[in-house]
Amino acid sequence: MDEEYDVIVLGTGLTECILSGLLSVEGKKVLHMDRNDYYGGDSASLNLTQLYRKFRPDQSPPAELGRDRDYAVDLIPKFIIASGELTKILVHTDVTRYLEFKQIAGSFVYRDGRISKVPSTEMEAVKSPLMGLFEKRRAKKFFEFLQNWKDDDPVTHQGVDLDKNSMKEVYEKFGLEPGTQDFIGHAMALYLDDDYITKPARNAYERIVLYTSSMARYGKSPYIYPLYGLGELPQSFARLSAIYGGTYMLDKKIDEIVTDGEGKFIGVRSGDETVKAKQVIGDPSYFGAGKTADGGKLRVVEDGKVVRAICLLKHPIPGTDDSDSVQIIIPQNQVNRRNDIYIAMVSSTHNVCAKDVYVAIVSTIVETQHPEQEIAPGLQLLGPIYDKFVSTTPLYTPVGSGEADNIFITRSYDATSHFETVVEEVQDVWKRVVGKDLVLKKREVAVEA
Amino acid sequence: MSKQFQFKLVLLGESAVGKSSLVLRFVKDQFDDYRESTIGAAFLTQTVTLEDQTTVKFEIWDTAGQERYKSLAPMYYRNANCAVVVYDITQTTSLEKARTWIRELQRQADPSIVIALCGNKSDLSARRQVTQEEAKKYAEEEGLMWGETSAKSGEGVSDIFTAIAKKLPQTAAPPKAGGAARSGAAASRAGVDLNKQSNALGGQNEPCNC
Ligand SMILES: Cc1cc2nc3c(=O)[nH]c(=O)nc-3n(C[C@H](O)[C@H](O)[C@H](O)COP(=O)(O)OP(=O)(O)OC[C@H]3O[C@@H](n4cnc5c(N)ncnc54)[C@H](O)[C@@H]3O)c2cc1C
Ligand SMILES: Nc1nc2c(ncn2[C@@H]2O[C@H](COP(=O)(O)OP(=O)(O)OP(=O)(O)O)[C@@H](O)[C@H]2O)c(=O)[nH]1
Ligand SMILES: [Mg+2]
Numbered sequence: 316m317d318e319e320y321d322v323i324v325l326g327t328g329l330t331e332c333i334l335s336g337l338l339s340v341e342g343k344k345v346l347h348m349d350r351n352d353y354y355g356g357d358s359a360s361l362n363l364t365q366l367y368r369k370f371r372p373d374q375s376p377p378a379e380l381g382r383d384r385d386y387a388v389d390l391i392p393k394f395i396i397a398s399g400e401l402t403k404i405l406v407h408t409d410v411t412r413y414l415e416f417k418q419i420a421g422s423f424v425y426r427d428g429r430i431s432k433v434p435s436t437e438m439e440a441v442k443s444p445l446m447g448l449f450e451k452r453r454a455k456k457f458f459e460f461l462q463n464w465k466d467d468d469p470v471t472h473q474g475v476d477l478d479k480n481s482m483k484e485v486y487e488k489f490g491l492e493p494g495t496q497d498f499i500g501h502a503m504a505l506y507l508d509d510d511y512i513t514k515p516a517r518n519a520y521e522r523i524v525l526y527t528s529s530m531a532r533y534g535k536s537p538y539i540y541p542l543y544g545l546g547e548l549p550q551s552f553a554r555l556s557a558i559y560g561g562t563y564m565l566d567k568k569i570d571e572i573v574t575d576g577e578g579k580f581i582g583v584r585s586g587d588e589t590v591k592a593k594q595v596i597g598d599p600s601y602f603g604a605g606k607t608a609d610g611g612k613l614r615v616v617e618d619g620k621v622v623r624a625i626c627l628l629k630h631p632i633p634g635t636d637d638s639d640s641v642q643i644i645i646p647q648n649q650v651n652r653r654n655d656i657y658i659a660m661v662s663s664t665h666n667v668c669a670k671d672v673y674v675a676i677v678s679t680i681v682e683t684q685h686p687e688q689e690i691a692p693g694l695q696l697l698g699p700i701y702d703k704f705v706s707t708t709p710l711y712t713p714v715g716s717g718e719a720d721n722i723f724i725t726r727s728y729d730a731t732s733h734f735e736t737v738v739e740e741v742q743d744v745w746k747r748v749v750g751k752d753l754v755l756k757k758r759e760v761a762v763e764a
Numbered sequence: 765m766s767k768q769f770q771f772k773l774v775l776l777g778e779s780a781v782g783k784s785s786l787v788l789r790f791v792k793d794q795f796d797d798y799r800e801s802t803i804g805a806a807f808l809t810q811t812v813t814l815e816d817q818t819t820v821k822f823e824i825w826d827t828a829g830q831e832r833y834k835s836l837a838p839m840y841y842r843n844a845n846c847a848v849v850v851y852d853i854t855q856t857t858s859l860e861k862a863r864t865w866i867r868e869l870q871r872q873a874d875p876s877i878v879i880a881l882c883g884n885k886s887d888l889s890a891r892r893q894v895t896q897e898e899a900k901k902y903a904e905e906e907g908l909m910w911g912e913t914s915a916k917s918g919e920g921v922s923d924i925f926t927a928i929a930k931k932l933p934q935t936a937a938p939p940k941a942g943g944a945a946r947s948g949a950a951a952s953r954a955g956v957d958l959n960k961q962s963n964a965l966g967g968q969n970e971p972c973n974c
Binding site: 353354406411413415417543550554557562565 | 807827828829830832833834835837838839840842955956958959
């Protein structure tokens with residue numbers, strides 16, 4: 316360990332692995348460490364033994380759940396938006412050759428006590444109970460307006476300025492009912508709360524376009540998912556990093572972030588060894604998250620909490636046409652909350668559990684002292700729950716930007732249902748670490764003999 | 765029509781035993797005295813044609829430095845049809861390391877995986893520390909294939925890969941375009957291809973032209 320590196324990366328979560336991979340491709344000498352003996356950190360997928368060890372250290376998994384190795388249970392519930400930014404990174408870096416993806420079979424939304432499919436075809440839309448006949452006509456006009464929008468063609472603007480008019484004003488222009496607004500803002504634009512309504516409509520417009528183009532890409536839902544679970548994503552980027560010369564050390568205790576008199580980064584100490592590098596990137600857990608101070612210095616602060624319940628079911632979720640995978644969104648207004656409740660379910664189709672087992676994760680941003688009660692409306696939709704693992708996780712955000720001390724800390728994985736914010740985070744950290752925008756270059760194609 | 769099969773082959777073994785050199789010899793028939801670990805290749809492929817004209821395409825995964833500190837990802841082993849565990853005949857410790865890899869494979873990998881134990885650097889037999897008898901005996905006990913090679917002279921290299929090709933069960937599905945070979949995966953419905961041009965409407969989200 317006496318070599319000196321350009322960058323040490325701490326933690327093998329998805330954000331860190333993408334950064335590590337891209338930095339190695341860029342030619343940086345990277346040392347990537349993790350205190351755990353598995354890849355993925357908070358974005359790992361666990362087998363049954365690991366799952367029980369994490370949540371119920373005193374209990375071993377029941378035999379009737381089947382083989383340990385058939386399981387890859389995600390710790391954070393997220394899907395990949397088909398036309399989103401993560402897909403672009405996956406394709407550009409060519410890590411798609413390590414991965415195989417399947418569609419998520421359907422996206423559902425909760426309305427007036429029941430769930431309905433977000434239509435993915437015109438047939439489904441015409442039959443959808445989500446809107447009455449007249450409302451459907453109004454909605455059609457609204458979607459046509461968005462679809463036809465061209466920035467440089469004022470005729471398509473119909474008097475709307477996306478950068479000035481709020482989304483509320485746009486909804487009102489088309490006379491959309493509150494229920495339709497909930498549907499569009501939460502089930503399509505994927506906002507977690509209603510703050511977007513009073514803001515300029517541009518962002519909502521972009522999100523709806525992203526949703527519909529992703530829906531159009533493969534047909535059933537706007538989401539795709541990697542076989543063997545989300546934990547495959549960090550692993551594939553770690554391999555990219557290793558192939559470009561990155562060195563991996565798992566199961567390595569990190570005892571200290573060593574700094575000089577001015578607080579600038581020098582290296583990382585593990586036991587009595589210290590590895591030096593110019594910069595360090597890491598997830599909040601390596602920088603005092605959960606503790607008041609790390610060597611007297613506060614580096615990360617808590618910024619809300621998320622409650623997640625990993626539920627093992629022996630049946631598909633009722634009312635979803637026996638779909639092998641779904642997302643269900645419960646818009647906040649429907650259950651008198653400020654934040655939406657999400658359900659993400661996958662199954663053996665995605666090689667994440669034994670046959671006839673379904674893994675559903677119910678999650679939301681915590682608003683009260685009783686997080687588990689907050690997700691009750693989601694749990695109720697699942698039918699009988701075979702087993703349930705509930706956790707409340709703080710979300711951490713760094714205090715400094717890292718430019719002054721060469722310590723770059725990433726944010727915790729948020730409550731959104733997809734990876735768009737993870738990619739934003741990657742771009743943001745990259746810019747601070749490298750000093751320029753992340754530009755995805757085409758990779759050399761591997762030698763084919 | 766001759767039959768075609770595709771298999772995923774993983775390399776394992778202590779650092780500097782010659783894993784990357786073996787692949788380089790097998791795939792490109794080259795050798796380099798001062799080579800650094802493979803950089804920039806996701807995996808290499810090479811095809812072996814058997815006597816009955818069956819072709820076996822190997823998709824070869826090299827460890828790319830992740831094994832140095834025992835940090836291989838489960839993804840590396842997943843769906844591997846065969847493994848070549850390499851030791852250096854001039855280093856007794858490298859055979860010890862090979863044994864731990866074999867135990868790891870027996871624990872983690874698919875039970876049907878074909879494992880070959882490979883003693884490399886046979887051109888350096890003057891400095892031999894591991895006898896053929898010792899290695900062969902161990903291989904027989906564990907039910908492994910065994911052979912000695914020299915990535916430098918090329919001796920034994922194609923033999924070991926051909927022997928593996930013959931031993932692999934030729935029942936697997938024909939090669940899939942792009943992506944790793946997935947043998948055991950009972951794919952009930954087809955996956956999606958991210959590299960395919962998107963058919964998104966409107967042209968706002970242009971697929972990346974790569
Ligand atoms: C609840 C609902 C009711 C609809 N009712 C009708 C109808 O009565 N008559 C009709 O011709 N079309 C209706 N549509 C729209 C229709 O399904 C098509 O989306 C529309 O014709 C545009 O086709 P497209 O192929 O360009 O799809 P895109 O514009 O790419 O649409 C893809 C997605 O956009 C969303 N979407 C599009 N239009 C609507 C809409 N009007 N309301 C809500 N979401 C929408 C859906 O999620 C759809 O899957 C409805 C859609 C939905 C979701
Ligand atoms: N004499 C001799 N030298 C060899 C042979 N095979 C490899 N070497 C040399 O051994 C050294 C290590 O070879 P590599 O192929 O890089 O070994 P590796 O197992 O891939 O090492 P890591 O990538 O570090 O795990 C190089 O200097 C090679 O030139 C061989 O058959 N004979
Ligand atoms: Mg090598």
